[in-house]
Amino acid sequence: MRAVLVDSNAAGGFQIGESPEPEPGPNQALVEVRHLSLNFGDLNGARARPDGFVPGWDSSGVIVQPAAVEGSPPAGTRVVTTMLSQGGWAERRTVDFDEIAVVPDNIDLGEAACLPVAGVTALRALRRSGALLGKRVLITGASGGVGHFAVQLAALGGAHVIASVGSEARGEGLRELGAAEVVVGLDGVERPIDVVLDNVGGPQLAAAWRLLGEGGVIQCIGTTSRQDAAFPSLVGMYRRIEAFTKGPSSSADMAYLLRLMGEGKLRVEVGWRGSWSRFAEAAEALNGRRVKGKAILDID
Ligand SMILES: NC(=O)c1ccc[n+]([C@@H]2O[C@H](COP(=O)([O-])OP(=O)(O)OC[C@H]3O[C@@H](n4cnc5c(N)ncnc54)[C@H](OP(=O)(O)O)[C@@H]3O)[C@@H](O)[C@H]2O)c1
Structure with missing residues (x-):
């Protein structure tokens, strides 16, 4: 073949x-x-x-x-x-x-x-972060595969979604998919953030850490920047940073995403x-x- x-x-x-x-x-x-x-x-x-x-x-x-x-x-x-x-x-x-x-x-x-990798990753990373109703959710690399699904699913879950992209052009269309704010980089993002889905890593991950509020969590999904992150201090308030991995057995989650697509709730x-x-x-x-x-x- x-x-x-x-x-x-x-x-x-x-x-x-x-x-x-x-x-x-x-x-x-x-x-x-x-x-x-x-x-x-x-x-x-x-x-x-x-x-x-x-x-x-x-x-x-x-x-x-x-x-x-x-x-x-x-x-x-x-x-x-x-x-x-x-x-x-x-x-x-x-x-x-x-x-x-x-x-x-x-x-x-x-x-x-x-759907399998990008969609199921977005779904599972959001589930790991707890209830989203009224939460401020920041998604970095929102212009990419995981990012587009994450923006839509977080909005469906009732979050205030902040989509971070590399340029204004890369952010086009994300508001229509459910983002309340589309930002270039992280400059100007207001504290506190409750949940971060990070696809970029490096200095942007460290910057996202500084935006977290009490009890906030970062799901480290990917490192498209190919850079390491340096954290000034991990003490001072309760917040978490978690290494995320999608894992196996995706049937049920893929079926759920297909159902959302069929209902016109996910694109x-x-x-x-x-x-x-x-x-x-x-x-x-x-x-x-x-x-x-x-x-x-x-x-x-
Ligand atoms: N842990 C897991 O189980 C798991 C599962 C799925 C994916 N991942 C990882 O998650 C990440 C995202 O995956 P994806 O499939 O969504 O990738 P993708 O479609 O390529 O999107 C990634 C986004 O990251 C941004 N980006 C790319 N290079 C960058 C750079 N040098 N500096 C800053 N931003 C950059 C781009 O946004 P802009 O152009 O707007 O900057 C791009 O849209 C990857 O690292 C992937 O390996 C991990």
């Missing part, structure tokens, strides 16, 4: 080539992949993988061989899938039965491919979409901070 392969000799580090057919293990289904979405993490983490590795957490498609588990969707079902072990950027993938969600007919299968912001033959172009756009929301690649 064809797949996106790590190739240290290729420009950008990836190439579409031939890979062995995947063999389903116990409790796994075989899926014919139709669409995939890119994440900052799989794109950049793949550089540490050997040549020939098939990356990709997120893809959607149609079940070819169901998992031998009661309740598994039958052959022909449209599904969204994810695996922490990756392998999603290929014509076929194997996937654990608890990493599959059925995609209703009224939802675009390509847009569904955007996938598609910043780039095209054939997977243009993979390098999409990857360059995402790493160059030119994708608002998510990049979708269609397998043709």
